[in-house]
Amino acid sequence: MIGPNKNVKAARYGMTIDVDRCSGCGACMVACAVENNVPPAHANATDRTGLTWIRVYKIDNGLPYPETRSAYVPVMCQHCGNETPCAHVCPQQAVDVDPATGVVGEMPQRCLGCRYCIAACPYHARYFNWWDPAWPAGMEKALNPDVTPRMRGVVEKCNFCHGRWHAAKQQAAADGKPDTEPVSYTPACAEACPTKAIHFGDLNDPASLPAQAAKQGESFRMLEKLNTDTKIYYRSKRDWVRRIADAPHPAGTGKENQRG
């Protein structure tokens, strides 16, 4: 565990995602895979055995055609701040919550592959390498030099593009800025989103978009009653979209959003 340093002004990086703007194009998913060296799927992989650090789900209002209305929701690690479920359960401390940034980081080099953290995560934001990653011949040249590829048998997940945070820290140091100030950077998904539905920022900075969005009435967090204090604030003007913050509705009532 990284111990808290009292001189560092802690950031709490978070996001606001406007579900009303998301077109479900998947640019965020592709940009994330490019940035983090996520390999192409094995031939036998399915949507339950794939590696999608950010995944866009299609949700709908549960009504039959033609009353159906759908929306798209990008889901990645919610970076829980309160009693982070995955950090608590990892037997060899391969998950750590950085007090300087609030980012929940995963150390693939220490991961045993027991998948307890996957069972613990209610947002299904963690992914296991069921196969050894393989890139077509020559494609390794196109990998991002700032991120280590992982081997099979370990868990991986979104870390708010930690490589970019490091690069921002180095740039700040090169610019002579004090080390104790939080840096400003943009993860790959927020940068790639064509409709600008995803915004990233420091929740501790009242001027940042996520901090402002967090205060608005139409913002919600997923499974808020679990009290995990997540850092991703979703926004929508539509009531039925805001209901995805709740627990699943019972089967067969017709009100559940069953597509994912």
Next chain:
Amino acid sequence: MDREFIARGVKRCSTGKFLLWILPWAALLAFGLYSAGLCLIKGLNQTNMDNRFAFGLWIFLDLTVIALGAGAFFTGFLLYILKIKDLRAVINSAVVIGLVCYSGAVCVLGVDVGQPLRAWFTFWYPNVHSMLTEVTFCITCYLTVLTIEYLPIVLKNRKLRQIPSFLVFEFELHKLIYVLAGVGTFLSFFHQGSLGGLYGVLRGRPFAFREGFAVWPSTFFLFIISAAAVGPSFVLLTTWLVEKISRKKLVKPEVFSLLGRISGLLLSVYVLAKTVDTLIWINRTSPESGFPAAQYYSWQPFGTWILFAEIVLFGLVPALMLLAPQLRARTGWLVTAAMMACCGVALNRFVMTVQTLALPTLSFDRFLSYFPSWQETGTFLAVVAFGVLVYSISFRYFQLFPSERELRRF
């Protein structure tokens, strides 16, 4: 041919017949080792587990066999600490069962993780908050204890005891037996409990999450009680099965009745505790997480029947059967009740492992289904075959049942 290795005063079948018995189990073991080998070499994509069903058949079986193997520590506790002398008749058998269950579970765990070479990381970088760290430490230590408890049984073999240093070693070890039993009880208390704690602490899975006492959720204590309850039942079952297969009387009938009574008593305590816990969970714990309990049982095929089956049909009913002296006296009823008790605990482990992961947590999730692949089933069957093989060899060459010689005269 191997007459010299078999103890005096007991009768065992011919070597040829024994080999005939061993052969199919050895073949099953070989197939199972091949399945496990595939999983180790090609990776866990050989299984049908996925990112939603991160735990499958193996974890369910690990939890079940460890609960069933609890007879080892609990019988030891009752015999050496509480001095219930009658249980001396079954303690050796219980230790072998325990050894088989725990070593099989540890081997399966070695295959179940993505990086078996990193197994020692848990000891090197332990996380004091994690139940799984606790499980790992206690199970490894307890396996060591069981191995040490198994040694005297091995060393008492007719041929091996001819080596004087073995005899002396075994004698000295026996002096420590009370210490070992105490340590074993202590360790078992914690790992049986923390296996329950594994699921009870999952705040992200309100189906499994429970409140509790200090850092221990209620499932911690429920697992201990249920394991203690089912341990004697499983010892009873295996003893009866071995008697049937070997066509010998191995223990006095009172021992069966004693085991049944102990099991029934603890099972009743367990059913009471479980009922209270379930009521608290339905009315307080789960709704406070925003998950009304009724919606869990709306997802077919896991309707409310599964709750009823776990607590009443395979919990209360066998408890009452085992407590009733008239039923305990009849072997048929006794064995049926013991089997139902074991099924009840297996069902409880199933609900905690499989049903927890099948249920959706996000409102746009689906109810998921999972069926193990043949490689997973093969690996599980390897554990069964390994168990039968070790037990068969122990039964043939070691004195598992001290009363056997005595009962032969009758």
Next chain:
Amino acid sequence: MTSTRRDLIKFGGGAAVGALLTPAPWRLVTDTALWSETWPGVPRVARGEIRARYTNCSLCPAGCPVRARCLGDQPVALFGVADHPFSHGTLCPFGLAGHHLPYHPQRLKQGPVEQAKAAVAEAIARCGAEERIAILDLRPGRTASWTYRRAAKQWKSGTYLAPHRILGGDAAVNLAAAKNVISVGAPLFDGWGTPGNVIAARDKFRLIQIEATESRTASLADTWVPVQPGDELQTARKFAQDLAAQGPTLVLDAGERSEILALNQTTGALGTAIVSRREAPVPDSWNQAAPESQLDALPDRSIRVLLIDESAAGSYIPWSRIEKKLVADNPVVVVFGSSADGYGRHAGFVLPTAVYPEAVDDIPPAVDSPVAMFRLSTSLVAAPAGLVNPAQFIAGFAGIDAANSLRERADAIHKAGRGNLFTYADAKSTPLKDVKADDFWKALNDGASWADEAPVRPAAPILALVASTANATEDDLPLAVLMAEAQPTPGSPILTKLYQESNLRLAANRIALHPSAAKSCGIADGGRAMLQTRCGKLEVQVTLDEGLPPGVVRVPAVPCTLDLCGTSPRAKVVRI
């Protein structure tokens, strides 16, 4: 002093115990973890200086500006150019992974070049009086397209063919001028036009999406109007009548059907949301060029040699419409492309071409650019040896030297002196007349785009409407076919994130059915089936989608399904 064996053993034992008290064995134990951190085939990630290089994405006519983050010369990530006045820094999911295309395992690298040359030369010599030599250009408007038109002019019976388009050629869309947009299935937010431009203009217009299923665009529209396939024209006409009074109302159609686009003539769109667009200037010496013809206008069985340029993706014409124009006896069909999955399945010769970002080619302006644009997709990655440049290959048969055609075109544009040059490295816009010719060419190759200026007196746009051909009714086939959004073939290998590792997009080997339709065929989710139309059948895997209306099958817009369903709007699904 003599040392005995016992002394040696004592020394050894003491050393072992002593070593345990040092850090050495414990450090070595941690090193065993290295075995678990490396595996055969672990990629060695490169090291090098990070720089930015610029190009334009040629995966579709949008031609979005691209900043490539390069390790030395190797692109490792692609981004948009943030300050670009038209694309606003946007890239679509396909463009974001474009730098992987050269390494796609199914990418073509070898082909029978000499045999193809011989066959084409022989067939040209043999060409009968009624027969023709045709070039099919799937992305017209490029400089290469001019080369083809010039080559076709040189041959006795040369014909230049291009897919018919009503909007995107001489008539273009100015989205910012539309008050309302009635889109009949046009994927405005999912591959239509230039994504950055459409999104920037979003708040200016009201979008009515008329479509059988709630597509991505429909879910973001102001109103989604669910219709049965076949009722679109009627519904569009009604909305057009109601909305025309509010301001210029643009009517778009995914299939570019004339009867629907004709509605623009009564909604005030012509001259406002639809403008006439002049082409970027060409050298005067290129005047000897064949006109653009349409495939359907040719007599059947009249093409002896067909050369298809599939290297730049564009509209796919179903093979049945092409096949019937080929002569019956041994027509020579040569396809230029980077994948064998398109027309390569039907051609006699498939010649490999460079892919983005290897190729140097210009990108014609997109449908939503009101003025002409000229931009180059530059070569960021060296192309392997053995590839063919289609324009130079074809020009060779006509005695035309096309090696410098891009430079010649740039010089012609520069000579006309109109418009602005936007350079990406410094995000500066400069009037073209202030730029020297050599600097213009250099800027284009370093990453830039030229945009024409709007004419002072714009001509009235003319919609090239054609009479619609009535399709024979096919009511015996139970399902209406809906095309999904376009996808590039081949796309980057990591697009499995969208097609296989999630349910976000429909994969090339899948079709989507409503659960009740699937149940009546006895097919479960993921089950195998045969998709059958009048044109043939194809083995597919089925995805269940409750968002589809019953009675409809959604198919991916890839060549094998387009061959099957492009001319056949109804289908049947049979379980295997």
